[in-house]
Amino acid sequence: xxxxxxxxxxxxxxxxxxxxxxxxxxxxxxxxxxxxxxxxxxxxxxxxxxxxxxxxxxxxxxxxxxxxxxxxxxxxxxxxxxxxxxxxxxxxxxxxxxxxxxxxxxxxxxxxxxxxxxxxxxxxxxxxxxxxxxxxxxxxxxxxxxxxxxxxxxxxxxxxxxxxxxxxxxxxxxxxxxxxxxxxxxxxxxxxxxxxxxxxxxxxxxxxxxxxxxxxxxxxxxxxxxxxxxxxxxxxxxxxxxxxxxxxxxxxxxxxxxxxxxxxxxxxxxxxxxxxxxxxxxxxxxxxxxxxxxxxxxxxxxxxxxxxxxxxxxxxxxxxxxxxxxxxxxxxxxxxxxxxxx
Numbered sequence: 001x002x003x004x005x006x007x008x009x010x011x012x013x014x015x016x017x018x019x020x021x022x023x024x025x026x027x028x029x030x031x032x033x034x035x036x037x038x039x040x041x042x043x044x045x046x047x048x049x050x051x052x053x054x055x056x057x058x059x060x061x062x063x064x065x066x067x068x069x070x071x072x073x074x075x076x077x078x079x080x081x082x083x084x085x086x087x088x089x090x091x092x093x094x095x096x097x098x099x100x101x102x103x104x105x106x107x108x109x110x111x112x113x114x115x116x117x118x119x120x121x122x123x124x125x126x127x128x129x130x131x132x133x134x135x136x137x138x139x140x141x142x143x144x145x146x147x148x149x150x151x152x153x154x155x156x157x158x159x160x161x162x163x164x165x166x167x168x169x170x171x172x173x174x175x176x177x178x179x180x181x182x183x184x185x186x187x188x189x190x191x192x193x194x195x196x197x198x199x200x201x202x203x204x205x206x207x208x209x210x211x212x213x214x215x216x217x218x219x220x221x222x223x224x225x226x227x228x229x230x231x232x233x234x235x236x237x238x239x240x241x242x243x244x245x246x247x248x249x250x251x252x253x254x255x256x257x258x259x260x261x262x263x264x265x266x267x268x269x270x271x272x273x274x275x276x277x278x279x280x281x282x283x284x285x286x287x288x289x290x291x292x293x294x295x296x297x298x299x300x301x302x303x304x305x306x307x308x309x310x311x312x313x314x315x316x317x318x319x320x321x322x323x324x325x326x327x328x329x330x331x332x333x334x335x336x337x338x339x340x341x342x
Contacts, residue, residue: 025097028104030058032192092133112157123160155283187220208273218251
């Protein structure tokens with residue numbers, strides 16, 4: 001399906017072939033984007049590629065793909081929960097990664113709405129654990145995958161992503177030499193686990209109907225290879241870190257995506273599948289945004305990637321709120337977690 005724009009080139013110009021001399025760590029390496037990022041990084045033949053995920057089977061698949069497809073053997077697969085600070089400190093001190101990509105955590109609105117404590121633990125507190133570990137070993141670059149849901153957030157997932165972005169800006173200001181902290185806003189990543197395209201594909205295989213929340217609902221769409229390119233480009237931009245966002249063209253109506261996939265799957269022998277409207281789920285917006293009203297964009301070395309200039313968070317207040325969130329998570333107090341996020 002045409003996305004209403006040119007596709008991002010998969011070619012990334014890495015200044016100084018950074019990965020050849022570096023140890024690179026990918027957190028969430030078993031996921032859809034994490035696995036493809038691991039493959040892309042391995043092509044640069046890093047000194048060591050550390051792959052971390054708490055799920056054994058997906059991590060094993062990523063390790064196998066990197067080893068077999070690229071004949072790359074300098075891989076260290078680690079099954080670990082990236083929210084466990086002691087475990088992460090040990091892993092970072094042992095392998096001393098200089099480049100860290102953080103793709104672990106919750107990514108779906110309904111699950112986050114139902115599980116605010118776990119969403120905060122797996123998104124916000126995990127980001128702090130990894131960021132602190134990166135500071136501890138003097139890493140040069142820390143890149144976090146964010147979401148357009150962080151802009152004017154209306155749900156728990158968006159609120160956690162917005163807080164993660166504030167954290168990246170805060171850490172980048174606090175540690176002015178290194179690491180360089182970066183958050184990259186991505187749209188709806190086609191083909192990622194739980195993405196709308198995967199849901200539609202499963203519904204097509206089951207004979208339909210395809211469920212659409214609202215006829216007007218639209219999303220910015222991006223492919224997995226494009227997401228990987230953006231994460232690598234953001235890690236490679238010169239200057240300080242912060243929040244970055246891509247020009248992803250015009251948003252696409254979800255019903256148009258459904259119709260396109262139905263057309264691809266249909267044949268002359270079978271009637272087209274039905275579309276069923278089920279209503280927006282709790283916390284969902286009709287339309288996402290890429291830039292908030294109090295933000296502006298500046299160009300980077302990549303023609304489609306922009307840096308977001310935004311009001312600076314108050315560091316003291318942010319630290320206090322993070323400590324309070326950590327306390328509320330330890331108490332499993334979902335109602336208070338939700339209130340504090342808002």
